[in-house]
Amino acid sequence: MALLNDEIRGQVRELLDAMPDVVRLVFFKLPEDQCEYCGVIEELITELAETSARVVVETHQLDADKDVAESYGIDRAPALAIVGAKDYGLRFFGLPANYEFSTLIHGIQAAGHGAPGQLEESTLSYLASLNAPVHYQVFVTPTCPYCPGAAVLAYDMAVASDWVRAEVVEASEFPEIADRYSVMGVPLNVINETGRVEGRAPQQMIVETIKSVLA
Amino acid sequence: MFDFKLSTDVSKGSSGSSRYDLIIVGGGPSGLAAAIYAARDGIKTLVIEKSAAGGLAATTDHIENYPGFPEGIAGSDLMDLFQKQAVRFGAEILEFEEVTRIEPVRKGLLRVHTASDEVFEAKLVMLATGSKPKKLNLPGEDEFYGRGLSYCATCDGPLFRGKDVVVIGAGNSGLQEGVNLLSYARSVTFIEFLPYSIAEKILQERTMNHPNSTFYFNHQVLEIKGDKMVTAVVMKDRATGEVKELPTEGVFIYVGYSPDTKFLGDLVEMNQWGYIKTDTQMWTGVEGLMAIGDVRANNLAQVTVAVSDGTKAALAAREYLAKLEE
Ligand SMILES: Cc1cc2nc3c(=O)[nH]c(=O)nc-3n(C[C@H](O)[C@H](O)[C@H](O)COP(=O)(O)OP(=O)(O)OC[C@H]3O[C@@H](n4cnc5c(N)ncnc54)[C@H](O)[C@@H]3O)c2cc1C
Numbered sequence: 001m002a003l004l005n006d007e008i009r010g011q012v013r014e015l016l017d018a019m020p021d022v023v024r025l026v027f028f029k030l031p032e033d034q035c036e037y038c039g040v041i042e043e044l045i046t047e048l049a050e051t052s053a054r055v056v057v058e059t060h061q062l063d064a065d066k067d068v069a070e071s072y073g074i075d076r077a078p079a080l081a082i083v084g085a086k087d088y089g090l091r092f093f094g095l096p097a098n099y100e101f102s103t104l105i106h107g108i109q110a111a112g113h114g115a116p117g118q119l120e121e122s123t124l125s126y127l128a129s130l131n132a133p134v135h136y137q138v139f140v141t142p143t144c145p146y147c148p149g150a151a152v153l154a155y156d157m158a159v160a161s162d163w164v165r166a167e168v169v170e171a172s173e174f175p176e177i178a179d180r181y182s183v184m185g186v187p188l189n190v191i192n193e194t195g196r197v198e199g200r201a202p203q204q205m206i207v208e209t210i211k212s213v214l215a
Numbered sequence: 216m217f218d219f220k221l222s223t224d225v226s227k228g229s230s231g232s233s234r235y236d237l238i239i240v241g242g243g244p245s246g247l248a249a250a251i252y253a254a255r256d257g258i259k260t261l262v263i264e265k266s267a268a269g270g271l272a273a274t275t276d277h278i279e280n281y282p283g284f285p286e287g288i289a290g291s292d293l294m295d296l297f298q299k300q301a302v303r304f305g306a307e308i309l310e311f312e313e314v315t316r317i318e319p320v321r322k323g324l325l326r327v328h329t330a331s332d333e334v335f336e337a338k339l340v341m342l343a344t345g346s347k348p349k350k351l352n353l354p355g356e357d358e359f360y361g362r363g364l365s366y367c368a369t370c371d372g373p374l375f376r377g378k379d380v381v382v383i384g385a386g387n388s389g390l391q392e393g394v395n396l397l398s399y400a401r402s403v404t405f406i407e408f409l410p411y412s413i414a415e416k417i418l419q420e421r422t423m424n425h426p427n428s429t430f431y432f433n434h435q436v437l438e439i440k441g442d443k444m445v446t447a448v449v450m451k452d453r454a455t456g457e458v459k460e461l462p463t464e465g466v467f468i469y470v471g472y473s474p475d476t477k478f479l480g481d482l483v484e485m486n487q488w489g490y491i492k493t494d495t496q497m498w499t500g501v502e503g504l505m506a507i508g509d510v511r512a513n514n515l516a517q518v519t520v521a522v523s524d525g526t527k528a529a530l531a532a533r534e535y536l537a538k539l540e541e
Binding site for chain 2: 003004007008011012040044095097098099101102105118120141142143144145146147148149152171172175178182183184185186188198199200
């Protein structure tokens with residue numbers, strides 16, 4: 001059975017057909033017996049590509065295609081790189097289901113327009129002044145209604161600045177990473193390993209955190 | 216299981232128009248029910264929601280007392296259906312946009328201001344902003360939020376698989392979410408201030424008869440302790456005065472809800488807790504402004520009641536809008 005029904009496909013098509021650039025979803029998977037959701041993710045992105053010609057899919061085995069994975073900075077799977085006219089640094093680790101499906105669609109749109117959704121003037125001007133790498137991770141679960149709000153902010157900032165790399169991580173699928181960052185609540189924003197903001201934070205607060213970790 | 220739902224994207228979601236007959240602030244059950252009735256009546260309706268639509272009802276694992284679902288239904292699934300039904304009749308739903316101010320201009324015109332500096336106009340506004348979890352204001356509560364302390368088991372529960380957790384508050388919400396946590400966690404300890412639980416019998420039976428649950432009644436939590444993460448809860452036995460420390464990795468707080476109505480200033484009449492007073496038709500007393508659902512004073516926090524409020528308000532709105540036209 002299809003994952004996306006006709007109604008959702010219709011909505012998605014309208015959004016994605018409007019993108020000026022084609023978006024490539026580069027999927028890194030593991031062998032089936034090591035990955036509960038890889039099959040579902042592959043099916044999902046294939047359906048997205050069927051829905052809109054503005055989306056294409058490229059699939060790799062993480063182990064077999066190490067070099068490719070490395071070139072996208074990907075060290076674990078399942079992982080998606082969301083690549084527009086260029087690689088803006090948008091990544092999704094895990095299955096983008098339930099509320100997180102919206103995050104994926106927003107990421108694709110941002111990459112396909114080459115423009116962030118909604119950033120404040122002050123955020124944009126700060127991002128324009130960046131001159132050091134920002135690794136912006138957002139930990140989420142699919143059942144958290146507050147999470148997409150946090151995740152899409154990371155994607156928007158990554159599209160707005162070449163210095164920002166935005167990784168959304170489904171925490172319950174990556175227990176070791178969740179442990180490493182002590183993720184006990186979602187959404188959790190982690191910036192350059194040390195900057196930590198719990199909950200869905202206003203843009204200004206994320207900007208302040210970036211400033212303080214870069215200082 | 217998982218499904219794939221699409222929230223309306225803030226940047227591309229709405230029709231681009233900023234004038235509506237009706238704007239509903241809050242996309243929980245009351246707001247969506249009002250949107251279903253109003254939109255079906257041909258009233259041009261916009262729902263503005265600060266996070267994803269669904270409200271508190273979407274953050275509960277399972278709803279068993281909403282008629283029509285004999286086996287019960289996941290809160291987020293039920294709210295998805297509400298949303299679909301509203302959209303089907305033409306209601307627009309703008310998500311991830313917070314309303315920061317309501318400005319009554321004159322009869323038949325109110326302005327609704329949002330956090331991203333947009334302004335929408337409507338002839339009629341309904342406040343359906345519900346409530347948010349209450350804090351206990353304990354030492355450690357703010358410090359450990361997101362570090363083992365949570366107000367949403369549906370959101371954060373999956374991170375506590377195989378761990379020992381504590382639920383503070385053994386009312387309906389605490390026990391309902393406790394049932395959910397018992398399916399992930401190694402053990403769930405419930406701490407309740409009162410000597411008994413005020414929750415529904417069926418929830419008490421399910422949690423108390425579970426092999427991995429423990430109950431402390433008549434205990435007051437004094438402090439949440441930890442270093443980087445939560446490590447323990449300190450509580451006092453109210454009968455004996457004995458203070459105990461209970462080691463735990465997670466603390467879920469379910470001690471009731473309070474309305475989030477500060478953004479209204481003194482625009483509408485509220486009771487001492489900030490709940491909005493209305494008449495039986497949901498009018499607040501301010502021209503063109505109604506309130507529905509959990510945000511209303513002396514209301515029962517149930518989905519059925521929220522739906523009933525939304526229905527009554529939508530019907531009163533129809534009459535009001537018709538009169539405006541005259
Ligand atoms: C754990 C738990 C279990 C429950 N179980 C049940 C049950 O089994 N059966 C039952 O009938 N009921 C249950 N309830 C109660 C039920 O969820 C609520 O009564 C119902 O959700 C109230 O609906 P509402 O529309 O009034 O408000 P809410 O559901 O609280 O929705 C209000 C919405 O308004 C939004 N909002 C607030 N301020 C703004 C703003 N300024 N701008 C834009 N948007 C804003 C909020 O984000 C929210 O989405 C449960 C509640 C909880 C927490």
